[in-house]
Amino acid sequence: MLKSIFIIFLFQLIGESIQKYFEITIPGPVIGLILLLFTFILLKRSTSIFIKKTKEEISSTSTYITSYLSLLFVPIGVGVVMHLSYLEKNYIEVLGVIFFSTIFTIGFTAVLMEKINIYLKKNARKK
Amino acid sequence: MLEKNKLYNIWVYLQAEPLFWLTLTIGAYLVGDYLYKKSKLNPLVNPVAISILLVATILILTGVSYERYFNGAKFIHFMLGPATVALAIPIYKQIELIKKESGSIFISLILGSLFAIFTTYFFAKLMNLDIEIIYSMMPRSVTAPIAMGISDLIGGVPSLTAIITILTGIVGASFGTFALDVLRVKDMTARGFAFGLASHGIGTARAMSRDETAGIFAALALGLSGIATSILIPLLFKLINF
Incomplete structure (x- = not known):
């Protein structure tokens, strides 16, 4: 749980930094979304157990967070x-x-x- | 009398701390969500709208300012950013279906976004609204932070845009289902995509609560339309003298 929260926060942080640096109107979290999506696609065929486990963890945390999107x-x-x-x-x-x-x-x-x-x-x- | 004084002191202490406002916000949401589920997901019983009205009523009754409330509830608000990043995962899971429909996604994205911008402009003109309000309304179908950024860029009022954007989300989530049922749209990818494109995160939350595929396409449209609109509106302003 903690690892996946760290990674999600980290991607938002990178997104926010890119947004500020290049002064674009697309918000940091959306840039973070795109980066995380591409990272998952790039690591699609990875056989490393560590990466697989981390992906599963991020996946379950994300499902949990997005199910409370309305709140x-x-x-x-x-x-x-x-x-x-x-x-x-x-x-x-x-x-x-x-x-x-x-x-x-x-x-x-x-x-x-x-x-x-x-x-x-x-x-x-x-x- | 002493007891009453004690209660008052506790209230004075609590209303200055985030805990009370966080508990209230989650409690109000649970009430809204309970009613929404009890109504068998009736779109008019929108859980966001119910919880907003509950909290606002309590603020008005107790005379607590919005700024004080937000100071406590901002921890919930903060999670909007990570939740947006987390939307990458449902999109990733459907990447094959998205690739298969990439042609229709692209055309619907561009034409749908233009449709939202132009109908907003023409209806607002028809209503004789001030140009400042019209500019503030034009980016209203995308997620609030993007909409506010665009509004600022074209001469709108960002805080007004925030209000209009949230109202758009609630309207889309509450009435979109009726429109799609009247038009007999059965394709879940199209239904979801339209929700995300026209009513951003609140519409996406509604689509997610109804159908998994619709929810994923709503999330996809939420991200894509945000990007498309932030390119399209400044471009339109260069081409057309609004």
Whole structure:
């Protein structure tokens, strides 16, 4: 457990350092995610027992952390509710834009992706 | 009278310490999660929204400032970073499926992200919102730290963007399922991807609680759309005079 937490923190730390050094808008944790993913891919065929065990450990810790992903949004979410007055008189308009644009984007993206997948499957079968 | 005084002293002591706010946050989340499971994962019974409202109500009733609460609850907030890094593992586990669908992932990523940016812009214009608010809204579909960075870059107000982004996550998680059911989308990879792309981490958490494949594709979209949007918006601002 402790080893895997150390590695996850370390990847975030490297990600944050890269973000600060190159001054990019992609946040450190996302860079850490990409680096950890590539490390796992690179070590895919590793036969070392140590690496295998470490990977398994990281894997179970990650499953545990990500299963509580919702909880982690609560502190910042409370801030949103407490600071709603920032929206001033524009509550309804802003909420309306958020509502319709979000729902349409979810619908558009899902239908588009499903249609492309069906199309690609048909083409693959023809070949 | 003495007893009451003692209780008050304990409260004064506790509300200045993180322990109380950490316990409250986890407790409120457990209540939200219990109700969510009890409702058979009804999207409208969103556990994040319930716990937020519970904690906010208690803060308002006790007159404790958000800053004091956050000072305690920041340990939970801190875990958002490591949790984002940890999303690499579910993505890794599905790497074969992701490779197989890489064509549709790429097209949906670019067109979906552009769709989110442009519909936000046009709806906001339609509502006659101030340009500063419109700029603050444009990056709202990606995870808060990226959205705030982009907002700052294009002349928005980052703190306003944070609020709008969190609201977007809650709206997506609460109503996205209905939209996809109405449109009869059955492909779990497409459903999950749309959730992550349009409503970042909160949408991803919702997708993960429903279906493993959907959750993984949501996590993938969360990361990819963050990167795509932070490239697309500055690029669009160079090409188009918004």
